[in-house]
Amino acid sequence: MMYLYLFTMFFRVGLFGFGGGLAMLPLIFQSVQEFGVMTAAEFSDLVALSQVTPGPVAVNAATYVGFNYSGLAGAVAATIGVCLPAFILMLLTMKFIDKFHESRGIQGAFKGIRPVTVGLIGAAAIFIGENVLVNGSLVSTKIFTGGLDYFNLVPILIFGVTILLVGVFKIRPIKLMIIMGIAGALLCG
Numbered sequence: 001m002m003y004l005y006l007f008t009m010f011f012r013v014g015l016f017g018f019g020g021g022l023a024m025l026p027l028i029f030q031s032v033q034e035f036g037v038m039t040a041a042e043f044s045d046l047v048a049l050s051q052v053t054p055g056p057v058a059v060n061a062a063t064y065v066g067f068n069y070s071g072l073a074g075a076v077a078a079t080i081g082v083c084l085p086a087f088i089l090m091l092l093t094m095k096f097i098d099k100f101h102e103s104r105g106i107q108g109a110f111k112g113i114r115p116v117t118v119g120l121i122g123a124a125a126i127f128i129g130e131n132v133l134v135n136g137s138l139v140s141t142k143i144f145t146g147g148l149d150y151f152n153l154v155p156i157l158i159f160g161v162t163i164l165l166v167g168v169f170k171i172r173p174i175k176l177m178i179i180m181g182i183a184g185a186l187l188c189g
Helices: 002-016 021-034 040-052 057-100 104-133 153-167 173-188
Strands: 142-145 148-152
Touching (some): 002 021, 002 057, 021 104, 040 057, 040 104
Antiparallel strands (some): 142 148
16 A cells, blocks of 8 residues: 555656656655655755766655655655656657647747746755755754854855856766765764
C-alpha cells in the first residue's frame, strides 16, 4: 500500500509539475509535507543531494524520498511515478505537435507557461534560501537581526562566493560543488 501511495504522490507531481526539476520543487515539497514524509530540513538535504547527483532533479528527489520512506522498492515506485506522466505526455505531444505547431493558441500557451516556470524556480530558491541561510541550524556563527531569528553567516558567505565564482570566473558547477562541499565540511562540520 505504501508503494502505491508513493507512486500516486509522485505521479501527481510528474503530471502537474511543469518546467523541470527546479520548478517542480515547490510541488514536491507540498506533497511531502502534506503526506508527512519528511521535514523541511530533510527536504533541504534532498534538494542539495538532487543537485549534486547526476540526472534530473525531480527524478533524483523522487528516488530519494521513496528510498528514505520505504527502501529500494519505495525508490522504484516513486521514480516510476514521477517519470510516467512525462513519458505519456511526450508520446501524445509527439503525435500532435506537427499538426498544431503553428497554432497561435499553442504559441500563446508557451508564452504563458514560460513566466510560470521562472516563478516556480524563484519560489524554490526562496524556500531553499530561507531554510539554508536564515533560521537554519548549520553553523554556530549567527547574527541577530530584529525580525528574523538569525542568519547563518558561513552559508551566506558560501552563497555569495558561489555567485561571484560563477558570474565572474565562470567556474563549472561540478567544480563549485566540490569546492563548496569541502568549504562547508571544514567551516560547518
